[in-house]
Amino acid sequence: MSGFAAYLVFFLIVALTYSIVTMGLNLQWGYTGLFNAGVVGFFAIGAYGTAVLVGPDRAQLIGGFALPFPVAVVGGMALAALAALVVGLATLKLREEYLAIATFGIAISIQLVALNFEALTGGVNGLVGLPRPLFTAFGSPGAYNLFYLAVVASVALLVYVALEVAVRSPWGRVLKAVREDETAARSLGKNPAAIRLQVFVLGCTLMGLAGGLYVGFIGYVSPLDFLPILTFQIWAMLIVGGSGNNLGAIVGAVGVWALWTMSGLGVSRLLPVAYQSQGGAIQVIIIGLLIVLTLLFRPRGLIGEAEAVSRHAR
Amino acid sequence: MLQALADGILSGSIIALGAIGLTLTMGILRFANFAHAELVTWGAYMALAVLAVTGTFMGPIAPLSFGIPLILAIVVAAALTSLLALAIDWLVYRPLRRQTNHLTLVFGSFGISLLVRMVILLIFGGAAQYYSTALQIAIPVAPGLRIMPDQLFTLAVTVVIVVALHFFLQKTRLGLAMRALAENPELARVNGIDTRAVVRWTWVIGASLAAVAGVLYGLTIQLRPEIGFHLILPLFAAVILGGVGNVFGAVIGGLVIGLAESLAVLVVPSGYKMAVPFLILLAVLYLRPTGIFAGTVGGVK
Numbered sequence: 001m002s003g004f005a006a007y008l009v010f011f012l013i014v015a016l017t018y019s020i021v022t023m024g025l026n027l028q029w030g031y032t033g034l035f036n037a038g039v040v041g042f043f044a045i046g047a048y049g050t051a052v053l054v055g056p057d058r059a060q061l062i063g064g065f066a067l068p069f070p071v072a073v074v075g076g077m078a079l080a081a082l083a084a085l086v087v088g089l090a091t092l093k094l095r096e097e098y099l100a101i102a103t104f105g106i107a108i109s110i111q112l113v114a115l116n117f118e119a120l121t122g123g124v125n126g127l128v129g130l131p132r133p134l135f136t137a138f139g140s141p142g143a144y145n146l147f148y149l150a151v152v153a154s155v156a157l158l159v160y161v162a163l164e165v166a167v168r169s170p171w172g173r174v175l176k177a178v179r180e181d182e183t184a185a186r187s188l189g190k191n192p193a194a195i196r197l198q199v200f201v202l203g204c205t206l207m208g209l210a211g212g213l214y215v216g217f218i219g220y221v222s223p224l225d226f227l228p229i230l231t232f233q234i235w236a237m238l239i240v241g242g243s244g245n246n247l248g249a250i251v252g253a254v255g256v257w258a259l260w261t262m263s264g265l266g267v268s269r270l271l272p273v274a275y276q277s278q279g280g281a282i283q284v285i286i287i288g289l290l291i292v293l294t295l296l297f298r299p300r301g302l303i304g305e306a307e308a309v310s311r312h313a314r
Numbered sequence: 315m316l317q318a319l320a321d322g323i324l325s326g327s328i329i330a331l332g333a334i335g336l337t338l339t340m341g342i343l344r345f346a347n348f349a350h351a352e353l354v355t356w357g358a359y360m361a362l363a364v365l366a367v368t369g370t371f372m373g374p375i376a377p378l379s380f381g382i383p384l385i386l387a388i389v390v391a392a393a394l395t396s397l398l399a400l401a402i403d404w405l406v407y408r409p410l411r412r413q414t415n416h417l418t419l420v421f422g423s424f425g426i427s428l429l430v431r432m433v434i435l436l437i438f439g440g441a442a443q444y445y446s447t448a449l450q451i452a453i454p455v456a457p458g459l460r461i462m463p464d465q466l467f468t469l470a471v472t473v474v475i476v477v478a479l480h481f482f483l484q485k486t487r488l489g490l491a492m493r494a495l496a497e498n499p500e501l502a503r504v505n506g507i508d509t510r511a512v513v514r515w516t517w518v519i520g521a522s523l524a525a526v527a528g529v530l531y532g533l534t535i536q537l538r539p540e541i542g543f544h545l546i547l548p549l550f551a552a553v554i555l556g557g558v559g560n561v562f563g564a565v566i567g568g569l570v571i572g573l574a575e576s577l578a579v580l581v582v583p584s585g586y587k588m589a590v591p592f593l594i595l596l597a598v599l600y601l602r603p604t605g606i607f608a609g610t611v612g613g614v615k
Binding site for chain 1: 435588
């Protein structure tokens with residue numbers, strides 16, 4: 001495989017992993033109007049949970065469960081769901097902003113645990129040398145990456161189809177009702193607080209799933225992969241692609257990730273070494289501008305939400 | 315122990331200054347402004363820039379580490395921070411206010427916080443900076459307690475500002491209008507209060523206090539582009555603990571958060587310090603979401 005094709009495979013694996021996170025956020029924000037400001041936290045819980053469960057026995061570390069990869073990922077998802085439950089129960093009956101503030105807080109706290117709880121997370125160095133699922137069955141890393149791309153793409157497709165079915169179900173229609181007019185939804189006997197909690201936990205579970213897949217691919221976890229900027233990147237992916245549209249979430253994830261990697265390449269090629277750290281700031285400014293300008297001038301994003309009209313009103 | 319208390323009160327008073335502005339904007343403009351903490355960073359760096367332009371044309375006033383130039387810089391920084399807040403409001407928040415979903419505004423502020431932080435990083439670089447390179451010796455006040463004169467200055471400034479703000483809100487017409495708008499926007503409008511002017515003044519007051527907090531932070535700790543990012547959680551925790559829209563509550567909330575952070579270090583590894591405001595926030599949301607002193611805008615819908 002040529003260098004470019006190999007890189008493309010690598011790129012797509014990461015982009016599609018993020019697309020799963022973005023679809024989870026889309027369920028929360030796009031359909032139900034829940035503001036999750038700590039996306040990276042739930043992604044990190046899934047990743048670290050998977051890493052601890054899948055990791056081999058090591059003297060100085062807690063863990064050593066050496067569970068099969070799929071079981072470990074499910075464990076990571078469960079942990080992400082648990083964290084979502086703690087935050088959701090505290091905030092979802094209150095003003096909407098409180099969820100945003102609390103999710104922001106949990107993401108910070110998780111980052112601190114990842115950095116400081118060395119016996120569990122390996123601290124700054126992270127956990128390295130994690131087994132990658134079925135790695136030995138493939139002859140070359142290139143072939144393995146192709147296989148892993150197929151895995152991630154299948155999971156992303158599965159999540160996409162499942163979400164599309166879910167949002168078209170009666171349960172899914174209530175989400176938009178809760179977002180648009182809570183009082184009306186309640187008057188029809190729906191329980192907005194319960195719906196919000198379900199959606200929030202489900203969305204965060206998807207973020208945890210993506211975290212697990214990410215660990216399976218790179219074979220280690222490190223706090224550097226879970227910096228707060230990731231939350232902004234995922235938001236940019238959703239808002240640019242078009243919130244309220246799962247296809248938009250996928251398109252946005254691939255598009256924004258392409259923009260991010262290319263701007264990174266541009267910075268490292270074009271800027272002199274002395275200005276490289278400032279170049280990182282430029283990259284992040286692009287993400288910030290993308291978010292604010294899309295909000296101001298194209299709130300629907302690239303694809304956007306399909307208009308929903310009752311068939312009786314047409 | 316005594317030292318931890320003193321440090322807690324000091325950082326708590328800086329948090330309180332930031333939280334006053336945040337509680338005013340949250341109460342009057344009715345949205346959680348994630349970018350407020352970045353105004354603190356902006357103010358701190360604007361003062362640094364002013365000092366770079368004016369130079370230290372006068373020596374420090376003993377025993378403080380700074381003199382008239384920094385006082386002047388604080389005033390200019392407050393003005394520049396107010397300008398930034400007004401510009402952001404005009405360019406971003408004003409158009410977003412027209413959208414039906416008010417969370418869009420929160421999201422906008424989330425994006426703005428990132429932009430402001432990165433612009434500061436781009437202009438001033440990521441390394442820690444100081445207003446003065448002079449070393450200040452901490453004076454032993456009591457056994458096991460050392461305080462720097464700058465820290466006492468910080469405390470004094472906070473007390474003066476809080477008292478002044480109290481009288482402003484209670485006695486002046488504008489203060490009354492601000493409280494009215496926080497309590498009942500429709501009724502305030504019906505009574506002929508120019509809400510746009512009140513909104514503008516809210517930004518100016520909030521941003522100026524943030525700038526002062528930023529300079530005091532830079533004076534007693536150091537200047538870094540991440541000041542604001544690290545303050546987002548303490549500020550929100552202080553505001554919600556004290557009750558949204560409640561200035562007095564924000565001050566108490568700020569002190570509680572500052573003290574809790576600094577006392578927590580005695581028990582848990584210092585790496586976890588930043589999680590303390592989150593735990594307090596979570597406890598408040600579970601136990602008493604309106605805050606200790608119920609604010610004008612309650613937590614319960």
